[in-house]
Amino acid sequence: MLTTKHSAFATSLAAKAVKALTEEALLTPKPGLVDARDNGSHTDMSIDLMLASARALEDTFREIAIVSYLHPVDQSLREQIALIGREGEKVMLRATNGVNTHKGAIWALGLLTSARAAFPMERDPHQIMSIAGTIASFHDRYRPMQRTNGESVKKKYAVVGAEEEAKLGFPHIRDKALPALLRARACEKTEVEARIEALLALMASVDDTCILHRGQLSDLMAIQRMSAAFLAADGFRTQSGRKLFYRLSEYCNVRQLSPGGSADLLAATLFLID
């Protein structure tokens, strides 16, 4: 039975997930991605579309939180949220007229929402990521037989995609994004700078299948190198850092490459620290 407390908790988790997606979309500037200033390397996305997509997903996250509330971490939980997540992908596509804005985010935030709802008292991001990893690791028995971009890329290159990232307990959030964010905050950088550094820390290390799908392995490596160099140059605080950011944005835009996987993981990071 759905008690008032249960319902209110689910509503607040869903609002946090939508807030994280909204803040990720609005964070400006971001290389190759849609932000409040431009559409990056995307011809089919805009900030309004990203925000509409985020809002449309609120019910999906709420349903995930409702079924997950105090639920044991088991096969049944995995299957219930997979069903809701797949419906969520359809909701997203209806809201965006068929544009894939947030598939990876539904996956990551759906799992993290589920983990938070299963253990309502748990606030430690590391524990929540670990629980989400355990949920993701149950076999998805009803996964439809369809070739996705991620699968094609993984067949071609030996990379860790969205699925493995979650099953491993989100190592790139744990070891790259969160430390970068906390480091920048400790240096009294602005919150915008701290979040951009967290994004670039992800871009420096994530095997983003969005980049590999549209580009080559050499593109992924170039983007990773430039992102790491931006961080090593102390980000926007130095002229060389600013130049590197500009070059990285140009590189993505000219080749129409988008670090969509890193953007999703940044949204997941923001959800965890909210």
Ligand SMILES: CC(C)(COP(=O)(O)OP(=O)(O)OC[C@H]1O[C@@H](n2cnc3c(N)ncnc32)[C@H](O[C@H]2O[C@H](COP(=O)(O)OP(=O)(O)OP(=O)(O)O)[C@@H](O)[C@H]2O)[C@@H]1O)[C@@H](O)C(=O)NCCC(=O)NCCS
């Ligand atoms: C297990 C699933 C993740 C499906 O896995 P699969 O390998 O089949 O993945 P994809 O279909 O490729 O989608 C995964 C999306 O995850 C993002 N991503 C990419 N790399 C990483 C990474 N290394 N770590 C984390 N996340 C990553 C990325 O999403 C963003 O990009 C989207 C645009 O994607 P792209 O395919 O490039 O673009 P399209 O427009 O479709 O194609 P083109 O125009 O380029 O031709 C954008 O939406 C961002 O969000 C990947 O796209 C999982 O999804 C699944 O099985 N779900 C089922 C339901 C379920 O179990 N849910 C449980 C919890 S709700």
Ligand SMILES: Nc1ncnc2[nH]cnc12
């Ligand atoms: N800001 C953004 N721009 C493009 N693709 C994205 N996927 C998730 N966030 C995104």
